[in-house]
Amino acid sequence: MQAPRGTRDFGPNEMAARRGLEERLRNVLRTYHYHEVATPAFEELELFLAKSGPGIRDEIYDFKDKSGRELALRPELTAPTMRFYFANLKMEPKPLRLFYFGPCYRYDRPQAGRYREFWQLGIELLGDETPNAHAEVLRLALQLFEEAGLKNFVLRVGHLGILRALLEEAGVKRADQAPLMRYIDKKDLAALEKALQERGGEKAADTILRFFQLERLEELRPLAASPDAMTAFQHLESTWAALAALGADMTRVRIDPTIARGLEYYTGLVFELDAPDLGAEKQLLGGGAYDLSGVFNEQPIASMGFALGFDRTLVALERTQVPPTTPGRVDVILGALVPEAWPEAARLAQILRKSGRVVELESQPVGIKKLLGRASQIRARHAVFLGTKELERKVVAVKDLDTGTQSEISAAELASKL
């Protein structure tokens, strides 16, 4: 029997690497004063339909429980987190900084780097939509990858306010923009050009397509002609300056006007972070300012968030030879050479464990050769053993497995001398 198609088991080495990365990311989130929250692995199906539209149903694990309730394994964690926020956290003082880390599920053809069970770490900043606050979110995104040890990554930043204003100038009303935004999201420029020509004529198509070639902030200013586009541009410009003030390596940050994020609920600043080394599956993080209050029939709350693909980040680290966290080394392997010495070996094992050492205690009396064999198998640092003589003299024999030297230590001093 195997794990179900598209899912994975993780062994000791993989889990050590995963927990190691998780811990590094948690430490960064902590220093930015983000608080962890958690929601169930499944939700009412309706939650995801309301957020992402009926099309999502084909891509998720949905099922009925024994009482006929329509449930779905969560495909992402922003909708559940905002459900929780509106139900229980909306009276908390603002700004409120939340993060989550957990598995998500999609029913999708498994392929390299794409699994049916995958992990996301993400944040939601609630109640602050100033450029400085948005810049801090971008700085946090960068720092997560810096602390993870990734060498090569690029943060691309856009603003839907500029994009939408330009589409409107090109004759595509806000209500008609959805299909064009999807072409933009999929980088299908041919389809986009055709649609623009149909709606706004040749000139409109030219303006938009020119806009898509831009990579520097200053190049956007002349295009932001309408008041809406100018407001958006100024927000982007202020965010940019604040991001530099927050010490971001600006050589890793680009303007990318082509980020559309595909979904209707994004409202302003949007961004994606890539590891170019990964090819087609290069995007490690995506996010932006959004408004999901309508889904919950609630008052709007300034919201910005991102989700980081944990599995893909691990692959990116591996590809760039960042050494993963490995299982902790065994500090001591302890063996009794005769049955009468086992209780003393057991007692010493517990003292060493209490002092935080990783200890393996041989369960049966063991010869020195066998003990050293196991010691090398589990990469122990020290082998400690005792027979009748050691027991009488209240000492133990200690072999340092790195240097090969052997010494005798009084049993009473073992924990302090090792």
Add this chain to the structure above:
Amino acid sequence: MQAPRGTRDFGPNEMAARRGLEERLRNVLRTYHYHEVATPAFEELELFLAKSGPGIRDEIYDFKDKSGRELALRPELTAPTMRFYFANLKMEPKPLRLFYFGPCYRYDRPQAGRYREFWQLGIELLGDETPNAHAEVLRLALQLFEEAGLKNFVLRVGHLGILRALLEEAGVKRADQAPLMRYIDKKDLAALEKALQERGGEKAADTILRFFQLERLEELRPLAASPDAMTAFQHLESTWAALAALGADMTRVRIDPTIARGLEYYTGLVFELDAPDLGAEKQLLGGGAYDLSGVFNEQPIASMGFALGFDRTLVALERTQVPPTTPGRVDVILGALVPEAWPEAARLAQILRKSGRVVELESQPVGIKKLLGRASQIRARHAVFLGTKELERKVVAVKDLDTGTQSEISAAELASKL
């Protein structure tokens, strides 16, 4: 919208308490050289049917995926872990020590302390069935609760070898024992007595029921008359001695011949750990020696494991006033009094974060009163602020929120002096 019936959302305080307990338990597992493994949240339904029988289907979330595959959210983690072991880990050197921590699912009427999504932490020891190794597993179980801070708990230990031998002597063959084991597991002594009288007569019923009153190891010896029962008794006796040698507080350990563990795959030593303060839902941990090799059509491997109910352990800690881990305190709240000072505040925030401090940076220029209001809201230790004068003189004002004193510190020395 709410979390689905029987499931829960966890806010910042709850997650801090949960992660705090998880970390304490992980630290103990580490010192015993257990390695974390992980398996998917769902499995082929067949895995759980093969392990626990068709009856389990009524109690689990089972569903078909879009290709008709019959899947089930895992109700427990031993079957998935052993599936993984036989598929990928069986060539690892023995003894092999594995642990897992994650959510499990049951379709059950939600009631106080029983949820449809609940967390289990558990271990499997593979390849060592000596009494000393079993004692180490029991010692580990006790130490998990000691380190968690629980004051009042009892470990009950039994041996199915003794119970099964006695049932056999009482005229109930191994193949007919299953229904009786279920009565025993449910502590339904009336049903058990009736079944025994039907099968073995009055005397058999008396022997078994007398056996059930015993609480001390020595009282079991005279009852262990058959060779099988004596072998089992000796295993229990040796385990007991080794547990004492491992420093267990033996006032917390009892003999309990009534532990049947309900399921067919348990083979020998069995145990349960209770927090008596919790009443009906008092059991926090259960486990024993088992054999699941038949389910996977594999060679037998000596196996012992336990699962700890993480949610119930948290309740037990709460009831006994063990203070939970709370979200980390904010070390510094940083504010610029004028817009020109914000970049310097941002720069200092990043330096403090790099040194590991938890920092909130006000995104907008802020008055001192408002800054101190937010500082008290988030329980910050220090408020740091700077206006035009501080900016010119390259200093910051620091208010210690615990003592109320205010001082000036050079910006260059902020991280080292705070």
